[in-house]
Amino acid sequence: MAHESRYDGNHYRKQGTLLHEKERFMHLTFIRPSIYGTRAHDAMEPLAFAILAGLTRSTITLSLYDERVEEVPAHLDTDVVALTVETYTARRAYQLATRFRQQGIKVIMGGYHPTFLPDEALQFADAVVLGDAEGVWGQILHDLPRGKLQSRYQSAALPSLQTVRYDRRLFQGKRYQPILPIQYGRGCKFACDFCSIHAFYGTSLRQRPVEAVVAEIRASGRMYVLIIDDNIFVDVPKAKELFEALIPLKVKWGCQVSVDVARDEELVRLMGRSGCIAALVGFESLDGDNLRQMKKGWNLKYGDYTTAIRRFQAHGIMVYGSFIFGYDHDTPDTFQATLDFALQHHLFLANFSALTPTPGAELYDRMAAEGRLLFDKWWLHPDYRYGMATFTPARMSPQTLTEGCLQTRHVFYTLSAVARRMRHAAIPSLAHVGLFLGANLLTRRELKGKLGQRLGTAEWVCY
Numbered sequence: 090m091a092h093e094s095r096y097d098g099n100h101y102r103k104q105g106t107l108l109h110e111k112e113r114f115m116h117l118t119f120i121r122p123s124i125y126g127t128r129a130h131d132a133m134e135p136l137a138f139a140i141l142a143g144l145t146r147s148t149i150t151l152s153l154y155d156e157r158v159e160e161v162p163a164h165l166d167t168d169v170v171a172l173t174v175e176t177y178t179a180r181r182a183y184q185l186a187t188r189f190r191q192q193g194i195k196v197i198m199g200g201y202h203p204t205f206l207p208d209e210a211l212q213f214a215d216a217v218v219l220g221d222a223e224g225v226w227g228q229i230l231h232d233l234p235r236g237k238l239q240s241r242y243q244s245a246a247l248p249s250l251q252t253v254r255y256d257r258r259l260f261q262g263k264r265y266q267p268i269l270p271i272q273y274g275r276g277c278k279f280a281c282d283f284c285s286i287h288a289f290y291g292t293s294l295r296q297r298p299v300e301a302v303v304a305e306i307r308a309s310g311r312m313y314v315l316i317i318d319d320n321i322f323v324d325v326p327k328a329k330e331l332f333e334a335l336i337p338l339k340v341k342w343g344c345q346v347s348v349d350v351a352r353d354e355e356l357v358r359l360m361g362r363s364g365c366i367a368a369l370v371g372f373e374s375l376d377g378d379n380l381r382q383m384k385k386g387w388n389l390k391y392g393d394y395t396t397a398i399r400r401f402q403a404h405g406i407m408v409y410g411s412f413i414f415g416y417d418h419d420t421p422d423t424f425q426a427t428l429d430f431a432l433q434h435h436l437f438l439a440n441f442s443a444l445t446p447t448p449g450a451e452l453y454d455r456m457a458a459e460g461r462l463l464f465d466k467w468w469l470h471p472d473y474r475y476g477m478a479t480f481t482p483a484r485m486s487p488q489t490l491t492e493g494c495l496q497t498r499h500v501f502y503t504l505s506a507v508a509r510r511m512r513h514a515a516i517p518s519l520a521h522v523g524l525f526l527g528a529n530l531l532t533r534r535e536l537k538g539k540l541g542q543r544l545g546t547a548e549w550v551c552y
């Protein structure tokens with residue numbers, strides 16, 4: 090619907106705001122690249138674009154192509170392409186960016202990877218956004234039609250999450266997972282050396298108002314919710330406030346937590362009562378020396394893993410364990426010991442990943458300083474394959490690290506192991522059964538498609 094009252098040279102007046110003529114007709118296309126340029130079965134709604142759409146005037150035409158659920162057309166009739174870029178998708182993002190810049194389209198990039206490596210991203214983009222978009226998106230939309238796009242944008246202060254609005258209309262009709270991803274807060278109080286979260290958000294912790302989160306869940310009408318916060322317990326009273334508010338909604342939800350929360354039985358009981366049926370727990374390693382090396386020694390401070398897992402399970406929360414192999418105290422025997430642990434504790438899902446130094450994280454700088462990195466920029470290297478070791482481990486060969494992870498995943502996700510884990514997991518409801526089976530079958534399929542694949546497509550990336 091048009092609201093303009095008066096044309097004024099190059100500008101329109103819209104409800105009291107001055108609007109540049111070109112801005113009025115601007116077409117902006119959001120693109121989420123997929124790791125391999127092909128579909129992914131675990132794709133959820135990309136929240137960054139819901140936020141950008143919520144910050145964009147209705148006079149600007151918006152489109153979205155999410156390569157994980159649809160093909161990105163070879164040619165686009167658009168003024169600007171805005172890509173969200175993670176380290177694993179950087180190669181593919183640069184390929185797409187090159188294609189669209191050759192068509193005379195301006196390219197903007199934001200997200201983790203351009204924040205950590207803006208100079209690299211700027212070889213393929215006209216502008217990059219460092220950090221959160223909320224404080225700078227308005228300026229970009231102002232600069233674009235005036236031909237004044239700057240190469241870097243970064244908010245001077247961390248934007249508050251009090252008024253952030255998620256416009257999800259762009260996702261309509263796309264084949265995403267039926268789970269609603271929702272963000273309550275950003276940041277984590279810990280600083281594990283391998284993690285991008287601390288590198289991206291520093292020590293800042295911000296939360297949205299509970300009422301806004303509850304209203305968003307209600308409006309979605311969805312039954313399953315994933316709270317995507319990296320650690321929902323960065324502020325325990327706030328977490329409790331959210332859980333209390335979730336009880337009347339009767340939704341089933343999942344989240345990511347640090348294991349220390351399990352020491353508080355009342356808290357875990359409240360989680361279960363409010364509908365939490367699955368939690369991803371970052372165990373990372375069974376070895377105390379490894380945990381200390383990664384700055385996660387606190388993982389063992391509040392009790393052992395077995396007690397923590399039993400406590401979650403006793404309150405109807407299935408445990409999704411995250412494990413990393415390759416820290417300096419791991420040996421070839423670590424794989425079997427960790428696999429046995431995951432099977433014996435009937436974990437609902439598990440990640441067994443080769444430690445992968447990503448730019449921006451402290452670990453990356455340490456590995457680089459120690460001369461242990463095997464690739465110059467593994468994320469762009471044509472010889473790198475997903476799941477491959479990217480550095481020389483202290484007590485095993487890179488090949489043993491790659492193969493050990495592969496084999497551990499393989500055994501954990503064989504159909505007989507899935508059936509055994511499910512039989513012994515004392516699953517309390519049909520919703521749990523559905524999630525257990527659905528998520529295990531999906532993960533099996535996703536891993537088969539991902540492991541051993543080159544990032545991006547065969548197109549050349551100059552770096």
Ligand code: B12
Pocket residue numbers: 123124129131132133134135136137140171172173174175176177178197198199200201202218220221222223226270272284285286317318319442447
């Ligand atoms: C949920 C989630 C998933 C879901 C999928 C989510 C989805 N939408 O489909 C699943 C579980 C499938 C998943 C998979 C993986 N994930 Co993941 N995931 C997340 C998580 C927890 C939340 C993502 C999210 O919705 N964030 C909320 C939005 C609002 O934040 P945002 O994207 O950062 O956007 C803000 C800014 O970055 C910026 N911005 C972002 N994009 C753009 C673009 C433009 C143009 C602009 C202007 C601004 C901008 O503005 C936004 C608002 O301020 C993040 C951690 C996190 N907190 O973000 C990890 C995270 C993104 N994942 C990560 C990884 C490594 C993976 C995997 C590669 C893991 C693996 N080894 O297989 C896979 C594959 C991912 C892929 N690209 O295909 C890493 C990425 C690290 C990095 N350096 O790139 C993260 C940061 C986790 C971590 N702790 O390190 N993931």
Ligand code: SF4
Pocket residue numbers: 277278279280281284285286287319320347371
């Ligand atoms: S606890 Fe999790 S989110 Fe927080 S810094 Fe460690 S790995 Fe990252």
